[in-house]
Amino acid sequence: MTSSGTVPRPVVDLVARVTGDEKHDPSAHSTLDVVWVLYDQVLRVFPDDPEHPDRDRFLLSKGHGPASTYAVLAARGFFPAEWLDDVASWDSPLGHHPDRTLVPGIEIGSGSLGHGLPIAVGMALGLRDRSRARVVVLVGDAELDEGSNAEAIAVAGRFGLDNLTCVVVDNHSDHLGWPGGIGARFALEGWAAADVGTSDHAALAAALRATAPDRPTAVVVDVPAGPEAAA
Amino acid sequence: MSAAGGVPDARSRFYAELDPVLVANPDAVLVLAVIGAGYVGDTIARRPGQVVDVGIREQAMIGVAGGLALAGRRPIVHTFASFLVERAYEQVKLDLGHQDVGALLVSAGASYDVSSGGRTHQAPGDVALISALPGWTVHVPGHGDEVAEILHREAARSGRVYVRLSGQRNAKPQPVDGRVHLVRDVASGGQAGASSAPLVLAVGPMLDVVLEATRDLPVRVAYTGTPHPLDTAGLRDLAGPTPVLAVVEPYLAGTSAAAVAAALADRPSRVLHVGVPRDAELRRYGTPRDHAAAHGLDAAGVRRQVKALLGGAAWPARIGA
Numbered sequence: 001m002t003s004s005g006t007v008p009r010p011v012v013d014l015v016a017r018v019t020g021d022e023k024h025d026p027s028a029h030s031t032l033d034v035v036w037v038l039y040d041q042v043l044r045v046f047p048d049d050p051e052h053p054d055r056d057r058f059l060l061s062k063g064h065g066p067a068s069t070y071a072v073l074a075a076r077g078f079f080p081a082e083w084l085d086d087v088a089s090w091d092s093p094l095g096h097h098p099d100r101t102l103v104p105g106i107e108i109g110s111g112s113l114g115h116g117l118p119i120a121v122g123m124a125l126g127l128r129d130r131s132r133a134r135v136v137v138l139v140g141d142a143e144l145d146e147g148s149n150a151e152a153i154a155v156a157g158r159f160g161l162d163n164l165t166c167v168v169v170d171n172h173s174d175h176l177g178w179p180g181g182i183g184a185r186f187a188l189e190g191w192a193a194a195d196v197g198t199s200d201h202a203a204l205a206a207a208l209r210a211t212a213p214d215r216p217t218a219v220v221v222d223v224p225a226g227p228e229a230a231a
Numbered sequence: 232m233s234a235a236g237g238v239p240d241a242r243s244r245f246y247a248e249l250d251p252v253l254v255a256n257p258d259a260v261l262v263l264a265v266i267g268a269g270y271v272g273d274t275i276a277r278r279p280g281q282v283v284d285v286g287i288r289e290q291a292m293i294g295v296a297g298g299l300a301l302a303g304r305r306p307i308v309h310t311f312a313s314f315l316v317e318r319a320y321e322q323v324k325l326d327l328g329h330q331d332v333g334a335l336l337v338s339a340g341a342s343y344d345v346s347s348g349g350r351t352h353q354a355p356g357d358v359a360l361i362s363a364l365p366g367w368t369v370h371v372p373g374h375g376d377e378v379a380e381i382l383h384r385e386a387a388r389s390g391r392v393y394v395r396l397s398g399q400r401n402a403k404p405q406p407v408d409g410r411v412h413l414v415r416d417v418a419s420g421g422q423a424g425a426s427s428a429p430l431v432l433a434v435g436p437m438l439d440v441v442l443e444a445t446r447d448l449p450v451r452v453a454y455t456g457t458p459h460p461l462d463t464a465g466l467r468d469l470a471g472p473t474p475v476l477a478v479v480e481p482y483l484a485g486t487s488a489a490a491v492a493a494a495l496a497d498r499p500s501r502v503l504h505v506g507v508p509r510d511a512e513l514r515r516y517g518t519p520r521d522h523a524a525a526h527g528l529d530a531a532g533v534r535r536q537v538k539a540l541l542g543g544a545a546w547p548a549r550i551g552a
Contacts, residue, residue: 053303099329100330100331101331107301108301108330109325109329109330112321112325114290115294115322115325115326117294118290118291118293118294118295118297118298118322118326119294119295119297119298119301119326119330120298121291121294121295121298122294122295122296122297122298122299122300122301122302122306123298123299123301123302124298125260125283125295125298125299125302126260126298126299126300126301126302126303126304127302129280130302147290148290148291148294148322151285151288151290151291152291152294152295154286154288155285155286155288155291155295159283
């Protein structure tokens with residue numbers, strides 16, 4: 001629909017309905033560009049049939065920052081935008097950590113760090129040879145601190161899961177650093193790894209679309225360190 | 232993994248049944264973390280698309296199982312109980328339960344099968360931990376035939392199921408319908424008022440030990456291989472209006488205490504819970520038989536505790552008592 005360098009204003013406004021952020025500052029949401037570009041240009045999804053067996057799966061592992069994902073799912077018509085106005089209330093299906101059983105389009109319940117990538121590996125194994133669906137999991141650079149990710153990175157690399165993409169949103173919040181760079185750690189384990197920024201959505205979309213025939217893909221997205229909770 | 236008397240134990244039977252289970256259930260996928268792979272080499276070779284060995288990575292093992300289930304597969308996950316349940320407990324809670332998907336978790340090692348391996352390979356708390364999570368069924372089979380029937384049945388379903396395999400076993404198989412069954416009435420037979428005689432409920436592989444321990448005591452013996460959820464209706468039917476009950480479990484003492492208490496809440500009852508004591512770590516090696524004796528879970532220990540219940544005395548289970 002659009003491949004400009006910014007997220008459309010109506011989508012940013014939807015994020016603001018979640019956060020109550022009157023400044024409408026998209027840089028406060030490190031995942032917004034990635035999630036928007038994924039749903040606008042990359043993923044094959046069916047808002048009218050969210051359980052379609054051949055849908056691409058997007059797993060928000062970094063579940064403590066769901067505002068962008070909620071806003072984009074509402075923008076794509078998975079659920080009414082009115083749901084965004086009372087997030088985490090008693091009557092709302094949308095919480096500060098998403099629950100897949102409550103929200104159309106949410107593929108996993110997440111919030112505790114380090115669960116999405118191992119689940120994504122199993123999902124990719126389960127879909128491989130049965131569907132053309134891709135599995136795209138979003139993690140944070142600090143989330144990679146969790147050792148469960150190291151297990152999953154090795155397994156996915158060794159199994160050559162070419163239907164799996166791990167997007168690392170690097171907002172420079174990791175706690176002890178990743179000497180050699182994050183992408184290099186995936187590459188060493190047999191992944192195709194790329195680094196990309198968020199200013200050029202066409203380049204971001206190209207990186208997120210890219211797959212390799214015999215190996216999983218890691219896309220490390222550099223974003224400014226923002227006020228959003230670390231991970 | 233011994234096969235005394237020519238009857239394969241539960242773990243051997245599990246490995247032997249895997250191939251037919253995978254054939255009968257094309258969606259089933261065996262997920263391993265090295266442990267067990269050496270016993271199912273033929274199955275791995277024949278059905279590479281239905282076996283995943285993630286290496287020594289138990290967090291990934293459960294996470295992968297959750298992802299497989301979300302993709303419509305039926306994961307069968309196997310390693311020692313200490314690594315399957317305890318090491319990856321949050322993954323069991325979140326990657327299966329919270330995602331509202333199922334898996335068939337099959338553990339080996341039980342409470343002290345690996346007695347010579349020490350505490351690192353012993354998991355008497357596994358059933359208590361699994362039972363603390365919503366939506367799980369726990370099977371503790373006491374015979375290889377029970378293992379086979381449970382495995383085939385549950386592989387074709389989609390629920391969250393924990394199967395606890397043990398090297399300890401009974402001579403004869405019992406029903407695996409999840410119910411509490413009366414196995415032996417009071418020894419005198421035909422006695423009026425027998426239904427009010429004290430009841431000893433043996434769980435899984437404790438049955439033969441309980442039968443031996445109580446062979447001449449005025450008690451009835453019942454069996455269940457499915458302690459969670461407990462067949463509370465069946466227990467109430469057998470327990471009578473003023474229950475005197477001993478529950479003998481091969482894992483942490485009192486694991487079923489809450490379910491039993493709830494089942495009997497409206498009746499004046501005296502209930503003894505026999506199991507692995509929870510107040511001390513047994514820092515000894517030796518054989519499973521040594522550990523059973525130390526925990527009061529051999530026939531002599533069970534007899535001592537049941538007799539204390541019958542006599543109304545305080546029960547004395549203590550390590551080394």
